[in-house]
Amino acid sequence: MKREPATYFAHRDRRKKYIVILTLLLLAVMVVAAGVGAVPVPIGEVTSILLRRVPFVSRWVPKVGRQDAYETIILQVRLPRILLAVIIGGSLSGAGATLQGLFGNPLADPYIMGISSGAALGATIAISSRLPSLIPGLSSVPVAAFLASVATMAVVYYLAGVPGRVSMDTFLLSGVVVSSFLWAVMSFIMMMSGDSLREIMMWLMGSLSNKGYAHVKMALPYAVFGMCVLIIMARDLNLICLGDDEAKYLGVDPEHAKIIIMFASSLVTAASVSVGGIIGFVGLIVPHIMRIILGPDHRLLLPASVIAGGIFLVLGDTIARTLIAPAEIPVGVITALAGAPFFFYVLRRRKALRLGQRRDIRE
Amino acid sequence: MDITLERPALAVIITVLSVLILGGHVNAVTSGQVTVIDALGREVKVDLPVEAIVSIAPSNTEILFALGLGEKVVGVTEACDYPEDAKSKPKVGQVEMNIEKIADISPDLVVAVASMQLPVIETLSNLGIPVLALDPKNLSDVLDSITLVGKVTGREEAARLLVERLERRIQDIQRKAAEAVAGEGRPRVFVEIWDDPLMTAGPGTFIDELIRIAGGENIAGDVGMEWPEFSLEVVIERDPDVIITVWREPEDVCTRPAWSRISACKTRRIQQVNPDILTRPGPRLVEGLAELLEIMHPGSID
Amino acid sequence: MRLDAFSICHKYGIIIAIDNVSVSLASGEFVGVLGPNGSGKTTLLRVLSGVQKPSGGTVLLDGEDVHKMRPKSVAKKIAVVPQNGYIPFPFSVFETVMMGRQPHMARFSRESPRDIHVVSQAMEATGVAHLADRSVLDLSYGERQRVVVARALAQEPGILLLDEPTSHLDPGYRMEIMDVFKSLSRCKNIGVLAVLHDVNLASQYADRLIMLNQGKKVADGTPREVVTKEILESVYGVESVVGTHPVVGCPQMMLVPGFRAGKGEGNLSGN
Numbered sequence: 001m002k003r004e005p006a007t008y009f010a011h012r013d014r015r016k017k018y019i020v021i022l023t024l025l026l027l028a029v030m031v032v033a034a035g036v037g038a039v040p041v042p043i044g045e046v047t048s049i050l051l052r053r054v055p056f057v058s059r060w061v062p063k064v065g066r067q068d069a070y071e072t073i074i075l076q077v078r079l080p081r082i083l084l085a086v087i088i089g090g091s092l093s094g095a096g097a098t099l100q101g102l103f104g105n106p107l108a109d110p111y112i113m114g115i116s117s118g119a120a121l122g123a124t125i126a127i128s129s130r131l132p133s134l135i136p137g138l139s140s141v142p143v144a145a146f147l148a149s150v151a152t153m154a155v156v157y158y159l160a161g162v163p164g165r166v167s168m169d170t171f172l173l174s175g176v177v178v179s180s181f182l183w184a185v186m187s188f189i190m191m192m193s194g195d196s197l198r199e200i201m202m203w204l205m206g207s208l209s210n211k212g213y214a215h216v217k218m219a220l221p222y223a224v225f226g227m228c229v230l231i232i233m234a235r236d237l238n239l240i241c242l243g244d245d246e247a248k249y250l251g252v253d254p255e256h257a258k259i260i261i262m263f264a265s266s267l268v269t270a271a272s273v274s275v276g277g278i279i280g281f282v283g284l285i286v287p288h289i290m291r292i293i294l295g296p297d298h299r300l301l302l303p304a305s306v307i308a309g310g311i312f313l314v315l316g317d318t319i320a321r322t323l324i325a326p327a328e329i330p331v332g333v334i335t336a337l338a339g340a341p342f343f344f345y346v347l348r349r350r351k352a353l354r355l356g357q358r359r360d361i362r363e
Numbered sequence: 364m365d366i367t368l369e370r371p372a373l374a375v376i377i378t379v380l381s382v383l384i385l386g387g388h389v390n391a392v393t394s395g396q397v398t399v400i401d402a403l404g405r406e407v408k409v410d411l412p413v414e415a416i417v418s419i420a421p422s423n424t425e426i427l428f429a430l431g432l433g434e435k436v437v438g439v440t441e442a443c444d445y446p447e448d449a450k451s452k453p454k455v456g457q458v459e460m461n462i463e464k465i466a467d468i469s470p471d472l473v474v475a476v477a478s479m480q481l482p483v484i485e486t487l488s489n490l491g492i493p494v495l496a497l498d499p500k501n502l503s504d505v506l507d508s509i510t511l512v513g514k515v516t517g518r519e520e521a522a523r524l525l526v527e528r529l530e531r532r533i534q535d536i537q538r539k540a541a542e543a544v545a546g547e548g549r550p551r552v553f554v555e556i557w558d559d560p561l562m563t564a565g566p567g568t569f570i571d572e573l574i575r576i577a578g579g580e581n582i583a584g585d586v587g588m589e590w591p592e593f594s595l596e597v598v599i600e601r602d603p604d605v606i607i608t609v610w611r612e613p614e615d616v617c618t619r620p621a622w623s624r625i626s627a628c629k630t631r632r633i634q635q636v637n638p639d640i641l642t643r644p645g646p647r648l649v650e651g652l653a654e655l656l657e658i659m660h661p662g663s664i665d
Numbered sequence: 666m667r668l669d670a671f672s673i674c675h676k677y678g679i680i681i682a683i684d685n686v687s688v689s690l691a692s693g694e695f696v697g698v699l700g701p702n703g704s705g706k707t708t709l710l711r712v713l714s715g716v717q718k719p720s721g722g723t724v725l726l727d728g729e730d731v732h733k734m735r736p737k738s739v740a741k742k743i744a745v746v747p748q749n750g751y752i753p754f755p756f757s758v759f760e761t762v763m764m765g766r767q768p769h770m771a772r773f774s775r776e777s778p779r780d781i782h783v784v785s786q787a788m789e790a791t792g793v794a795h796l797a798d799r800s801v802l803d804l805s806y807g808e809r810q811r812v813v814v815a816r817a818l819a820q821e822p823g824i825l826l827l828d829e830p831t832s833h834l835d836p837g838y839r840m841e842i843m844d845v846f847k848s849l850s851r852c853k854n855i856g857v858l859a860v861l862h863d864v865n866l867a868s869q870y871a872d873r874l875i876m877l878n879q880g881k882k883v884a885d886g887t888p889r890e891v892v893t894k895e896i897l898e899s900v901y902g903v904e905s906v907v908g909t910h911p912v913v914g915c916p917q918m919m920l921v922p923g924f925r926a927g928k929g930e931g932n933l934s935g936n
Contacts, residue, residue, distance in 0.1 A: 038594035068624065073596040076621035104753045127557070130610045136618035139559040194442055194458045195638070198590050199557040209560035210595050212620050232772065239764055241754050246747060248716045250820070251740030251768030277560075296754035326583065327591035330560065 015300045022307040026086070029311050033082050033318045034074055038325030041070050049074050080213045085317045085331075086310035087216065088208075088276040089286075091223045091268040093309020096283030097290065097301055098230050098265045101237050102258065103168055110269040110283040112172065113262070114179030118152025119145040119273040120204060121186045127200050128193035137214040141203065146218070146274035152178060153266045171262065206279035206332025208317050219271040226268035227306060233261050234298035241296070279313070279332045281339035286312050289346050312339075399515050402477040402498035402508075403484070409493045411517045415470040419460050419483065423474040423497060424449050425645035426509055429525055430518045438468050445639065445647070466490055474512065499644040501572055502652075506530065509646065525646065532649050533576070536656050536664075540578030543660035549580040550659050553603035553627070556590065556638075558611055558619075563593040569648060570641050577655040579605065595621060603627050605659055609638035634658045666692045666727055666742060666823035666856060673712055674721035675705075682708040683719070684880040692823060693854040695847060697861050697871030699891070701901055705880040706860040707748065710828050713858065715739045726824070740768035744822035746814050748829050755800035758812050762788055765819030787818035790845055806833045814842060818849070825849065827859040831866065843870050868892050868915045876900055892916040 035046040049071050051057050095110035102108070110116070125131070126144035133140050159174035190200055230237075236257040239247040244254040269283075287305045294300050313331070316338060320331040398408050417438035418424040424443040427436050433448055438455040455464045460483045465473065470492060475484050477498035487494045495515055499505040506526045513522020552574050556562040564570035565586040574581045582601040583593055599621065606616055606627040613635050617628035627633055636658070640651035657664055668690040675683040683705040690696055700706050711717035713724055715731040724731040731739055744765070752761060765787065766780045788794040791811040801809055810833065817825060827846065831839040847870055850857045861867040867874055867888070874891040876884035878900045884891045897905050897918055904921040 037596050039596045039600040069599055069602070072599050072621055072624050077596045077599065101754070127559075132612055133558075133615045133618075136615075137620060141559040191458055196557075199560075199562060202557075202560045202562065202592055207560040207592060209592050210558055210619070214620075235767065235770075235772075238756070238760075239767060242752055242764070243747075245711070245716050245745075248736050249714060249740060249743075249745040249747070250764055250816075251737035253736045291754075295760075296756050297760055321594055321596075324587065326594045326597035327565070327586045327588055328560075328594050330592060 015297075018294060018300065019303055019307070022304055022311070026307050026311050026314075029314050030082050030086065033085075033314050034078050036318055036322060037073065037078055038322060038328075039070075039073055041074060045070050046074060076212065080216050081208050081211055081317065081321075082314055083216050084208055084211050084219065084275060085313040087219050087223045088272040088279065089282055089309040089311070089313025089316075090227065090306040091219075091272040091309070092279065092283035093286040093290075093312070094227055094230055094302055094306040095265040095269045096309075097287035097298070097305040098237065098261060099283075100287055100291075101241050101296070101298055101301075102261055102265075103172065104241060106288065107284075110265065111273075111278065111280075113153075113175035113266060113269075114156050114182065115149045115152055115266055115269045116273050116278050117179040117182040117186070119149035119270065120278060121152075121182045121189075122146070122148025122274075123203050123277070124186045124189050124200050127203060128189055128196045130196070135214065137212055138218065139210075142215060142218060142274045146270060149270035149273060152182065153270060157262075168258070202330055203277045204332075205330030206277035206335070207328070207330045208276055208320075209328055211275065215275045219275045222271035223268050226264040226271070229260065229264035230268075231299075231302050233257060233264070234302050237261060237298045237302075238296075241298075277330070277332065279335055281332075281335045282309055282313055282316075285339045285343045288343065292346060397515055397517065399495070399511060401494075401496045401511070403481075403496045405488075405496065407493055407495050407515065409472050409495075409515050413471045413516045415468065415472075416516070417455055417465055417468060417470040417473045418443065419456065419465075419473060419480060420476040420497075421445065421639070422643040422645040423476070423512075425643065425647060426497075426512050427474065427516075429646045430509070430513055430516065430521050432516060432518065435516075437470060438465060462486055462490075465492070472515065497644075500567075502533065502569070502576070502648060505644045505646075505648060508644065529646060529649050533652065536649075536652050537576060539663045540576065540656055540660065543656075543663045544578040547660070549578055550604040550632075551582050551601060552579040552605045552607060552659065553582050553598055553601075554607045554609070555611060555616065556609055558615075560592045561595055561598075562590055565589050565591050568642070569644065569651075573641060573648065573652050573655050574659075577652055577659055579655065579659040598622075599625060604630070604632060606633045607655075607658065608633065608635045609641065611635070632658075668713060668724065668726055668731075668743070668824050668856060668858075670709075670713055670722065670724045672722040673709065673719045673724070675708055675712060675717070675719040681880050683712065685722075686877070686880070686882045687722075688713070688858075688875060688882075688885075690824060690856045690858050692856050693850055694856050695850040695870060695872045696856075696858045697867035697874045698858065698877065699861060699864055699867055699874055699900075700877035703879075704877040704900075706877055707828055709877065710745070710826050710858070710860050714743055714745045714826050737768050740820060742822055743824045743826060744817035744820040745826045746810075746817045746828065746830050748832065752801045752809070755802045757797065758788070758793055758799050758801060758804070759784065759797040761801050761812055762793075762815045762819050765816040768820060783821060784815075784819050787815040790818055791815040791842070807835070807838045810834060811838070811842065814845070822855065824856045824858070827857065829860055829862055832862060839866070846870070864892060864897070865917045868917060869910065869913055888915050892918060 034050065035041065035043055092110050099108040099110065099112060100106055122145040123141050126141045131140040131144060134143065156174050156178050159178065160171045190197055236252045239250050239252045240254055240257060247254040286309045290301055290305045290308055294304055316334045317331045320329045320334045323329055394411050396408055396410055398406055401407050414435060415437045416427060416432060416435050418427055418436060419440055421440065421443045424436065424439050425445055428446050428449060436452055439449050439452040441454050441457045443449045455461050465487060473487055473492055473494045475494055475496050477496035484494050484496055497508045499508045506529060509526055510522050513519045554564045554570055556564060563583040565583050565588050567589045571581045571584060582603050583591065602625055604626050608616060613633035616633050617623055622628050636651065636654055640647045640654065653664060670688045673683050673686045686709060698706050698709065708717065712719045718732045726739065726742055762784045763776060766776065766784065785794065788797060791814045793808060793811050793815055796804065796808060801812060804812065810830065814830065831842060834842065843866065846857050846859065849855045871888060873886065874888050875882060876891050876896060883900060884896050892907055894905055894907050897903060906919045906921060907916050908919060910917050
């Protein structure tokens with residue numbers, strides 16, 4: 001009886017420790033990614049360019065080399081892209097962790113509710129009709145994708161019967177139905193638009209190519225808002241994992257909480273799919289790996305998944321833009337290629353870990 | 364500027380000339396059978412005179428019309444939008460071809476594209492319809508294709524005249540380009556096929572070849588793919604003098620913050636070119652070539 | 666604290682699950698609910714706990730309508746031990762029991778030392794303190810059931826509703842856990858209402874028994890009044906002898922095999 005409080009504080013410290021470690025890792029990965037790319041920029045110049053942007057420090061940093069082009073490359077090309085990778089990776093992974101908990105299903109990912117198919121349709125329409133850009137610096141594609149995914153969200157919610165009593169099964173079903181309908185519409189458009197097929201395919205594979213701060217500004221507010229809601233709802237989510245009745249016995253209105261959680265995860269998914277295309281695997285495997293390492297408590301799992309998702313996608317995108325430079329690989333291809341084997345590795349390791357941990361098994 | 368006048372004018376001249384020259388020839392074609400080897404290495408036997416032709420690619424339609432066979436064309440695809448007369452022809456498909464429609468027309472000849480349409484080619488051949496597969500990989504292949512189509516349709520003379528005319532035009536452009544390159548060097552060119560994701564034309568594409576012939580240097584000439592997603596930071600580093608867009612408005616290119624320092628943006632040397640004259644393996648590639656020359660070396664065409 | 670249900674009716678579609686049942690439960694009372702399968706026991710428990718809004722009737726918790734209260738307010742007063750406490754994710758025992766503190770915590774607050782103290786006590790009371798760091802997925806059914814009970818205790822409820830809490834436990838644990846409930850009602854003055862399958866166990870522990878049959882309340886009284894040959898025969902359709910527990914003194918049912926009232930084929934003992 002004396003050791004329980006100690007156990008608990010150990011838990012809480014462990015939670016803090018993991019978040020701190022992951023955050024430091026993310027920052028390190030971001031800095032390294034800023035220094036790596038198709039154009040080799042000497043490390044001295046990278047640090048000089050980055051430090052010269054830090055207030056107060058800047059006056060001590062001399063300007064070296066051919067900074068103009070390098071500065072554009074690092075500050076206008078790589079940095080916004082890295083930030084976007086963090087936002088998208090974090091959003092998809094956070095939404096994935098949430099939905100896996102909500103549906104009690106390890107196969108759930110952010111795309112399960114059909115939002116990605118809406119975004120894909122929007123993007124397909126924008127690409128095949130060569131819709132001109134409406135906002136300077138921002139292509140028409142993400143704008144169309146975002147509008148279409150929000151519309152899809154509304155349709156799925158309407159079909160599932162929100163607001164009101166809604167079962168998760170109904171939600172999944174209407175998501176699947178709407179999704180397959182939209183994919184069919186999209187395939188039809190693709191079939192009819194011979195000469196934009198390649199661009200559509202590339203978009204669908206997910207890509208952070210040619211993105212700037214305009215895209216960051218577009219996605220960031222939704223991602224931050226949605227993430228905050230999800231992290232606030234983490235404790236309720238823990239209880240919802242136990243089942244609707246149990247959640248209510250423990251004082252959480254499951255209907256109410258689920259609608260808020262679904263809405264927030266849909267929103268972050270819509271925002272990130274719109275700017276990044278359909279980047280697979282991040283929302284599925286990163287939360288899994290985090291759950292294996294950190295356990296199922298969403299108060300730790302959600303923030304950890306968000307940060308780890310950012311790390312994963314920054315790494316993936318760095319590979320995507322350097323591996324066959326000066327060409328690039330759609331980052332969705334990299335995440336799937338790297339993600340699947342890594343996932344298997346972790347699953348196998350988990351088996352070993354769990355067998356080691358288990359003391360006296362069932363009587 | 365005067366290139367815009369030149370382009371339709373050239374097309375009209377080619378078409379009118381072809382029609383005039385061939386007008387007398389149509390009836391003079393001897394009947395009998397022609398046998399040629401097509402791009403797939405197949406023996407294609409066609410009974411002359413050819414009265415009904417179906418084209419299942421826009422480039423083929425352009426070749427047929429340029430050879431004065433417009434009246435004989437009885438079926439085209441939805442994408443066949445040039446020349447204007449092609450649009451009013453019966454349609455036999457979009458991306459997928461409607462085999463039943465083609466079989467119903469029962470043409471004397473179908474002109475297809477080897478690289479994309481193998482299943483259709485096989486199906487139609489099995490139905491006993493002669494199919495000529497074209498597969499030009501470069502500009503000189505395109506000229507050979509024109510010759511081949513001329514041969515198989517009994518228009519060898521028209522084809523010879525058209526090819527000669529095109530060759531002369533190409534040599535003229537090559538000469539002017541060489542002069543310009545000797546004077547001002549090869550401008551670095553970036554072709555923006557699409558902006559999200561950023562895609563360009565790599566080696567193996569007509570665009571890459573045309574840029575080279577017209578005295579420019581494709582900054583994506585070292586990529587291992589025909590239509591790669593391209594690194595923006597490499598665009599900035601290689602700093603193109605000229606940017607060519609095909610779908611996007613030139614004004615939109617430089618509003619993207621990272622692009623504003625590129626030379627082409629500073630000097631406003633950004634032009635939009637109709638992708639059809641840069642990518643369709645037909646006679647109009649030569650127009651594309653002329654347009655590229657004018658963009659990369661302004662004033663070299665008088 | 667009191668829980669009073671007045672003329673509860675509940676239908677699932679056209680099937681009547683509960684038909685005009687009134688129940689009351691006061692602090693310190695231990696009430697057992699008996700009845701054959703499908704007699705509406707679990708539905709009644711869900712209605713009483715507030716998760717299921719009945720088609721008719723009201724449930725008052727200290728005079729306030731349970732179905733109009735916020736779930737969080739209800740959860741501070743009523744705890745439920747569900748029949749199947751399945752937990753799909755590998756939460757640790759400590760984390761699981763700590764979930765019982767949820768109704769007492771503000772949204773942004775962390776667990777206080779008092780929360781931890783309550784959780785520790787709850788784990789002690791159900792004998793799972795030594796499992797605190799184990800994953801609930803690695804526990805045996807009986808251990809997990811006791812974890813769920815500990816979670817309910819951590820809610821510090823005035824009313825405890827139990828849905829067959831002993832159904833998968835062997836006799837030792839069954840008695841142990843029933844003793845826990847009994848002492849909670851005696852010492853902590855908690856009102857306990859337990860849906861039970863085992864007539865004899867209910868008779869041993871409950872102060873009062875309620876017998877349901879086909880959604881109707883057919884008996885409500887002391888074990889002596891409810892566990893009778895006539896009631897058992899009319900409800901379960903069994904021939905039985907009701908005797909007295911030699912030590913505790915409560916009525917105990919002993920079945921007479923081979924007879925089932927109203928079923929001709931079992932009619933061997935000559936009516």
